[in-house]
Amino acid sequence: MSACLCLLFLFFTIFAEATYPPGGFHHLSSSLRQNKKTSKSKSESPFETRYFPQNLDHFSFRPESYKVFQQKYLINRRFWRKGGPIFVYTGNEGDIDWFASNTGFMSDIAPKFRALLVFIEHRFYGESTPFGKKSHKTAETLGYLNSQQALADYAILIRSLKQNLSSEASPVVVFGGSYGGMLAAWFRLKYPHIAIGALASSAPILHFDNIVPLASFYDAISQDFKDASVNCFKVIKRSWEELDAVSTMKHGLPELSKKFRTCKGLHSIYSARDWLMGAFVYTAMVNYATTANFMAPLPGYPVEQMCKIIDGFPRGSSNLDRAFAAASLYYNYSGSEKCFELEQPTDDHGLDGWGYQACTEMVMPMSCSNQSMFPPYENDYEAFEEQCMSKYGVKPRPHWITTEFGGKRIETVLKRFGSNIIFSNGLQDPWSRGGVLKNISSSIIALVTKKGAHHADLRAATKGDPEWLKEQRRQEVVIIEKWISEYYRDLKEEE
Numbered sequence: 001m002s003a004c005l006c007l008l009f010l011f012f013t014i015f016a017e018a019t020y021p022p023g024g025f026h027h028l029s030s031s032l033r034q035n036k037k038t039s040k041s042k043s044e045s046p047f048e049t050r051y052f053p054q055n056l057d058h059f060s061f062r063p064e065s066y067k068v069f070q071q072k073y074l075i076n077r078r079f080w081r082k083g084g085p086i087f088v089y090t091g092n093e094g095d096i097d098w099f100a101s102n103t104g105f106m107s108d109i110a111p112k113f114r115a116l117l118v119f120i121e122h123r124f125y126g127e128s129t130p131f132g133k134k135s136h137k138t139a140e141t142l143g144y145l146n147s148q149q150a151l152a153d154y155a156i157l158i159r160s161l162k163q164n165l166s167s168e169a170s171p172v173v174v175f176g177g178s179y180g181g182m183l184a185a186w187f188r189l190k191y192p193h194i195a196i197g198a199l200a201s202s203a204p205i206l207h208f209d210n211i212v213p214l215a216s217f218y219d220a221i222s223q224d225f226k227d228a229s230v231n232c233f234k235v236i237k238r239s240w241e242e243l244d245a246v247s248t249m250k251h252g253l254p255e256l257s258k259k260f261r262t263c264k265g266l267h268s269i270y271s272a273r274d275w276l277m278g279a280f281v282y283t284a285m286v287n288y289a290t291t292a293n294f295m296a297p298l299p300g301y302p303v304e305q306m307c308k309i310i311d312g313f314p315r316g317s318s319n320l321d322r323a324f325a326a327a328s329l330y331y332n333y334s335g336s337e338k339c340f341e342l343e344q345p346t347d348d349h350g351l352d353g354w355g356y357q358a359c360t361e362m363v364m365p366m367s368c369s370n371q372s373m374f375p376p377y378e379n380d381y382e383a384f385e386e387q388c389m390s391k392y393g394v395k396p397r398p399h400w401i402t403t404e405f406g407g408k409r410i411e412t413v414l415k416r417f418g419s420n421i422i423f424s425n426g427l428q429d430p431w432s433r434g435g436v437l438k439n440i441s442s443s444i445i446a447l448v449t450k451k452g453a454h455h456a457d458l459r460a461a462t463k464g465d466p467e468w469l470k471e472q473r474r475q476e477v478v479i480i481e482k483w484i485s486e487y488y489r490d491l492k493e494e495e
Ligand SMILES: *[C@@H]1O[C@H](CO)[C@@H](O)[C@H](O)[C@H]1NC(C)=O
Pocket: 050, 051, 052, 053, 157, 158, 160, 161, 164
């Protein structure tokens, strides 16, 4: 059996290997459905929704490039004083409203800066689909989906907005988390005349082209669980064998379906494996210090909570039962799930599109080491390439991102080129292993917290926030203030 679900999944999207039917987004589905139930109603949103007529293709002048699509963006002018700073969130792979409601930090600091808030949706996600429902159908239309087009979209929209507001001199600071964080950092490097600085939170810009070891992602998750409880780590590690054994049993699948309380009978044990893995992966990512509802509603430090469940079983209990109970914390913390949908992909957050990006430019191969708590898996690049060919009719370009944006020897390169970027990371988050974890210069700063999770700093402040998180945010504010005052000083000197 080829093991691990091996992926490429980025922040939210799991992309199962060719050998696994039905290749999917199922983890996602059940968690996000819950998310929808508990999320706030739209009427409470402090943002106004707007649409900007955006050019389809910024990099050629062929007639078809001039096709225009409606790019969605959100704006909040409540705190803004004309001429003041503009804070722009460079949208990532999903509905922009979802990111806006999970990036409360920007709203929290806007009054202090008297800043205008803008959240721009990434092309091909949410409502910003250039070919409507057909956008994701073929390689012909999907060909316009990539990070360089997205950055150019942001540049054009920001210029237009500043012009319309007669605020061309306003300093722009870009913010982003995860893939949005990569975009924020790259935006600062590519468009320094448009953004004076970038806060790139949990941005794994080094997860490309073998810069970091392929096993680092799954090793990091395993370490989180081991830190919570060594027994918990061992139980999860042993559970895969028990799951494999199901395939040799006579009524294995129906029994497994019953055990896992699935809504419909399972067709493959791999669905159960991916579902379990999804729970552990996402919970490690969102191992926030306080109750949160990003991927799913969860208590504070959910990894510890999962391990408490596992450790709470009586001696001799089945490892698979324990793993299932732990995963149920992730999928059913709200207690509202009647059954689990393991094989039915749904996509309530407009995330479809990442699979294509992962098969073209966002190539982040991974493996599972035998030290991890996951089934060992050697990366099989050829199988991945074949899968991309058959699914999208495209061949991945694994060296493109490092060619376009750099990444190798980043410290030496950015020390002499580039400024005003904060790379913030929390080491609980497995994506931090592909992040910039060292200070590069006096203005390219790494803020690293040991107990932080996936872009924890971008979340709205809550009463229960620990001191280290408050301190991280305080440092970010001080640094951004410095960029802005330097900008105004330079502007004065120009006059
Ligand atoms: C600026 O104004 C023009 C003309 O009204 C409009 O087409 C465009 O969408 C506006 N730009 C933004 C970013 O809203």
